[in-house]
Amino acid sequence: MPIDLTWDAAVRAYWTGRDLQAQRQIEAGRADAGTRGAVTGGKHLDPMRDAVAELFRNAEGIDFDIRTSGKLTLPGYYRRTKDWDLIVLYRGVLVAAIEFKSQSGSFGNNFNNRTEEAIGNAVDIWRAYQEGYLGTVKPWLAFVMVLEKTPVSTAIQRTAPALFPTDPIFNDTSYLDRYRILLRRLLHEQQYDAAVVAATEQGQGIYDEPEFELSFANFGAAIKGRIEYIRALPDNAFDSGH
Numbered sequence: 001m002p003i004d005l006t007w008d009a010a011v012r013a014y015w016t017g018r019d020l021q022a023q024r025q026i027e028a029g030r031a032d033a034g035t036r037g038a039v040t041g042g043k044h045l046d047p048m049r050d051a052v053a054e055l056f057r058n059a060e061g062i063d064f065d066i067r068t069s070g071k072l073t074l075p076g077y078y079r080r081t082k083d084w085d086l087i088v089l090y091r092g093v094l095v096a097a098i099e100f101k102s103q104s105g106s107f108g109n110n111f112n113n114r115t116e117e118a119i120g121n122a123v124d125i126w127r128a129y130q131e132g133y134l135g136t137v138k139p140w141l142a143f144v145m146v147l148e149k150t151p152v153s154t155a156i157q158r159t160a161p162a163l164f165p166t167d168p169i170f171n172d173t174s175y176l177d178r179y180r181i182l183l184r185r186l187l188h189e190q191q192y193d194a195a196v197v198a199a200t201e202q203g204q205g206i207y208d209e210p211e212f213e214l215s216f217a218n219f220g221a222a223i224k225g226r227i228e229y230i231r232a233l234p235d236n237a238f239d240s241g242h
Contacts, residue, residue: 004216004220006051007051007206007216009047009051009205011146011198011200011204012203012204012205013047014044014047014048014102014200015200015202015204045085045102048100048146049100052086052098052144052223053066053088055220055223055224056088056096056223056227059227061231062090062227062230062231063090064090064095065088065090066087067086067087067089068086072085072086074094074097074125074128075128075133075134076124076125076127076128077124077125077127077130077131078120078124082121082125084097084099084121085098086098090230091238092135093137093233094134094135094137094139094140095140095226095227096139096140096142096226097125097139097140098141098143098144099117099121099142099143100144101114101117101118101143101144101145101146102145102146102147102148103145103146103147103148103153104147105148107152107153107175111175111179114179115182118145118183119186119191121141121143122143122186122192123191125141126139126191137233137237140193141191141193142192142195142219142222143186143192144195144196144198144219145179145195146198147179147197147199147200148199148200148201149199149200149207150201150202152175153174153176153199154174154175154199155174156172156173157173157174169181176197179197180214183195184211184214187213187214193222193226195213195214195219196215196216196219197214198216
């Protein structure tokens with residue numbers, strides 16, 4: 001499918017941000033400079049976050065409270081709170097909570113960590129909602145995953161047998177495939193309302209988006225749908241927002 005230039009530019013800016021962070025840490029004499037140093041500064045996904053925030057900011061006739069810094073903390077159930085990367089509010093209602101993650105290198109070590117984060121964040125906040133900590137309007141959750149496309153991340157993984165049979169869907173799959181399986185299943189089980197898995201080669205934009213439901217095009221459409229839903233709510237929905 002055609003790649004939207006806005007999202008492609010955000011992915012390219014992700015690489016620029018990583019390079020800048022790594023250089024700054026090298027100049028400061030930080031021990032973790034390099035691949036890890038490029039991600040520990042915490043700003044490399046800002047261009048992606050800002051592109052998403054802009055969709056809410058450009059909503060005609062509705063002034064959202066869009067937060068990318070400051071108070072981004074939402075209540076949990078299995079833990080007290082969780083800080084999200086992007087929070088959108090309107091008249092006391094949680095319009096959207098979005099998490100942005102990336103992985104470049106150390107695929108074997110980090111894949112399970114990212115998987116646990118994606119699952120745990122969703123389970124925790126939905127349980128908090130069920131307990132009434134997030135008001136009466138159902139939250140809208142999204143997860144964006146940017147993965148470096150390399151021979152390692154796209155190679156079929158040969159893993160040791162488990163003690164019991166595993167789901168055959170994971171047979172002959174790469175880390176990229178497994179991220180797509182993960183996010184697709186989380187979408188189908190309504191743990192997230194929208195998700196992206198974007199593969200990108202170092203210094204480049206979006207490599208491909210073979211699955212529409214995990215594409216930026218579908219993600220953008222889902223955000224527009226959420227905006228229209230909030231726009232259509234009656235006034236008493238906001239009165240009971242908290």
